[in-house]
Amino acid sequence: MARKRRVRGSSRKRSGSKFLPILLLLLIIGAGVFAYFSPMFEKVPPKIIAPNLISANDKSPIKFTITDNKSIKSCKVILSSNGKEFTIYSQNFLLPSKKKDIEVKLPNEIANSKIKNWVLTIIARDSSLWGFFLGNKATKQAKLIVDNTPPEVNLIAQSPSILKGGSALIIFNAKDNNLKNVYVDVGNGVKFKPIKYKKNGVYATLIAWPFNMDNFNPTIVAVDSANNITKHQLHLNRIYKKYKVSKIRASDRFINGKITELAQSDSDYANIKDKIERFKAVNELMRKKNEDYIHKMSSKVTPFSGKWSIKPFHPLRRAKQVSDFGTKRYYYYGSPDNIISTSYHVGFDLASVKHDNLYSSNNAIVVSTKNNGIYGNIPMLDHGFGLYTLYGHCSSILVKKGEKVHAGEVIAKTGQSGLALGDHVHFGILVQGVEVYPLEWMKKDWIKKHITDIFNKADKIIGYN
Ligand SMILES: [Zn+2]
Known part of the structure; x- marks a missing residue:
């Protein structure tokens, strides 16, 4: 009995102090719950946006992006290969930011090292107090290739010459393990996009010498993923051509007739009171708008398989x-x-003669049949390989957009819609x-000498007949 009482007695004694640990426990749980739900302790790790394969060199930095729902605290970049490890970037960010675009320059010892393949590890932390106040951590690994080798470009075949305002065919080889972009730049920002031709690494493109460009300088440009660039200048025999000038009277009848009719068809020019201004607007601004549309609709290069052959264009018989x-x-x-x-x-x-038949001399896809301002009703045809034809001022169009047209088919009738x-x-x-x-594309001899023969010559060189 005495023992029992003692037990009871001792428990009675402790009942006051028993409250303290419970309180502490509640406080800890409370703090935990607070931390768990508090934005200061948020648990969403940052996101690292980087490709899985990165090419870089001493001129071209490693680029990636980190995002976080709250704020990015730090970033570290480590390169490793065969037990060797280099920290090439380590940064604590003082200003809070939800997005960081980071560029890391490759140290010279790595850019010039014999080791070309590395494992790149990016570690990012956010400013959260979660994870024992260290923040949420994100890690991303990628393969890094040190690439100092520019693409190799070799000409295979090209047209014997190019006329100012004319066309030419270029076939070449561009080799690189990580080729990113290849084009022919002729100057003034005018570029031509080649298509892959028959064999791996072989490219072909038609190019043009814009008729009003004096500093024509065609160059094949090849760029790899590490931005190593190779520029191969083309030595094409250039034939200069002087284009004509003509003086045309803008009569009142012309301005009050066709010009006014066209101006009124477009709300941009419909309210120009002054007739000279109206003429200028139609002849310059409206023309530019219409030609921009034509350029846009004819800029795509449709690839072909097998042989690309073209017959001389003769849109109008007895013309x-x-x-x-x-x-x-x-x-x-x-x-x-x-x-x-x-x-x-x-x-x-x-x-x-009036409303005469217009023929497509080659197979094509109809890309536009829109009424296009000063050009009137104008079917536009895609003959593949970046070559397009258009037929302005038609009285009627007999084909539909997206339709396939066969060589010899009548596509429209002549007329005087638009500025005609x-x-x-x-x-x-x-x-x-x-x-x-x-005129070049209307002559059998020119097509043979500048296009067909060049394809045949290239096919022989690459061993593909
Ligand atoms: Zn014309």
């Missing part, structure tokens, strides 16, 4: 040429030296969005 390509037109009002506007004529005008005074066709040819001298 008479009424206006030349590349002519600079000066429009005067009243006195011949009162020039009010200028423009370039970037097609070949052919006339026959008599019934004719404005026949235009474009290479990747650049207007070219149509």
